[in-house]
Amino acid sequence: MSVRPADRRKAAMRAGARVAFAVLCTAPGAAGARATEAPLKFKILPVRSSVRFDARATGHTVHGVTQQVSGEVVFDPEDLAKNARVTLQVQAATLNTGNKVRDRKMRESHLETERHPLIGFRSSKVEAIAPSLREGETQEMNVSGTLSLHGVDRNIVFPVKAVRRGGDLLVSGETTLRMSDYGIPVPGFLFVKVQDQVKVMFEVVAAPDGTGS
Structure with missing residues (x-):
């Protein structure tokens, strides 16, 4: 045919x-x-971020806070476990408890901020419940890394919640530290004693690099 x-x-x-x-x-x-698209880079905005701590003492709780937070978050929104990294720095001398005498003693005798001006964290691993974090989504994850405090580096895991909203990245979390683990003398005077354990909380807002200030 x-x-x-x-x-x-x-x-x-x-x-x-x-x-x-x-x-x-x-x-x-x-x-x-x-x-996969190149990882996204977000810059932490100090004016919209904070690091706080609660230290329980005899008869009351000492609250401290600073907004002098800097750093960046880099991640692939389609694969959080790949190439994700977090770096964060806090100016130790800016931690404020609302009491000038107590703050001066904290900086001079406990944190020794002239010798150790920065508190830093650098991630080494990110483990997320879901693999991605797209615009409008909320994700819970564990961020492992090294916390540098008072001249001591220790491995730590931060449970965090991350949200992408309006182009920005919002990250919050908390953990408990022992001052003695970092060589920080536990404050105490006469009958007033501060507990060794300190609760640390953070809320940071980061904008795509190059758009925030």
């Missing part, structure tokens, strides 16, 4: 289309389009 010229032309066109599609799919540009 002979094949009509028109049928041959149609078959040739279909074959050509398949070849063109295959070439496009294997081209460098197409591979890049299918590949």
Whole structure:
């Protein structure tokens, strides 16, 4: 049975289309389009962020806070476990409890801020319940890393909640530290004694790098 010229032309066109599609799919540009997007970088905004602590003492609780928080968060929104990293720094001398005498003693005798001006955290691993964090989503995760405090580096895990909202990234969490683990003398005077354990809380807002101040 002979094949009509028109049928041959149609078959040739279909074959050509398949070849063109295959070439496009294997081209460098197409591979890049299918590949995971580059990780996003967010810069922490001090004016919208804070680190707080609660230290229980005899008869009361001492509350401290600072907004002198800086750092960045980098992550792939489609794969949180890949290339995610968090760096955060706090100016130790800016921690404020609302009592000038107590603050001076805290800075000079306990945190020794002239010798150890920065409190820092650098992540080493991010473990999330779900793999992604897209705009409008909330995600719970554990962020492991190294906390540098009072000249001592210790591994720690922060349970955190992250939310992407209006283009910004909101991250909050809390943990409990022991002052003695970091060589910090536990404050105490006469009948007033501060507990070794201190509750640390943070709320940071980060904007896409280059858009915030």
